[in-house]
Structure formats: structure tokens, C-alpha cells
Amino acid sequence: MTALLAPPVDTDAFTRALSSGPIGAPLSPSVLIADDDDDVRDVIEYRLQVAGYRTMTADNGRSALNLAIQRRPRMIILDVTMPQIDGLTVCNRLHESPATAGIPVLMISDDGHPATGADDYLPKPFSPHEMLRRVKGLLLSAGR
Secondary structure: OOOOOOOOOOHHHHHHHHHOOOOOOOOOOEEEEEOOOHHHHHHHHHHHHHOOOEEEEEOOHHHHHHHHHHHOOOEEEEEOOOOOOOHHHHHHHHHHOOOOOOOOEEEEEOOOOOOOOOOEEEEOOOOHHHHHHHHHHHHHHOOO
């Protein structure tokens, strides 16, 4: 009679797997919201957080540009009309830099003119449902 031998067990790998920490859920995408209107910015932030996104905010174009460069969000929502640097200029500067060129930008504005250079445009006022649909779509299309 032949004995069946089990292959040797790598006890070190097994011990490491048992003693390692729990596998955490992947981080939710981060979205930078830049709008000089506190109410609009707060509503967008709230809706995104409820939907599971991490958010960061800026109330002017210069802060938005700095945050985008430093924190590299997965997506940016930019108001066209902002103090210091307008949203169109921020969008163009982001697309000019290799480090931030791949970040999708959703422009929002109440002037009714689509923003050139942005990945998508949403006129104000907009429904939270439509805004979330656009955010999800841009993140999916960017593979983020």
C-alpha cells in the first residue's frame, strides 16, 4: 500500500495570514468641490458624502488649484465663476500638468454657457440626483 503524503505546508505564510490585520474596504473616491457659494458647496458636499464619497472643498480658484495639486482627488467639481482664479483657468492649468491632467472635471455654472475644456458640464440649478449621476459616470469613464 502506498502512503499519500500531503504537500508541505508553508506555516510561515499561514501564520502571517492569520496574524495580519483585517482587510479593509477600498477607500471611496475623493472629490474636490470648488465653489464660492457656501450653500451650493455645502449641498454638493453633503450629497456626495451621503453617497459614500470623500470630499474636500475650496471657496476660490487658487485654493482649488493648490488642493488638486497637493491632494490629487479622483475628480473635481468646479464652478466657472470664482474669485482669485476662475474655474476655466483652473481647469486649463490642471489639464496642462501631467500630474493632474487625468483628473476628470465637472464644471458647474449658472450662466448657461457650457465650459470648454471640462469633461462634463452641469448648469445650475441642478438636481442632486443628476449631479451624482454625472459624478459616477465621469469616475467610471476615467477608470477611477
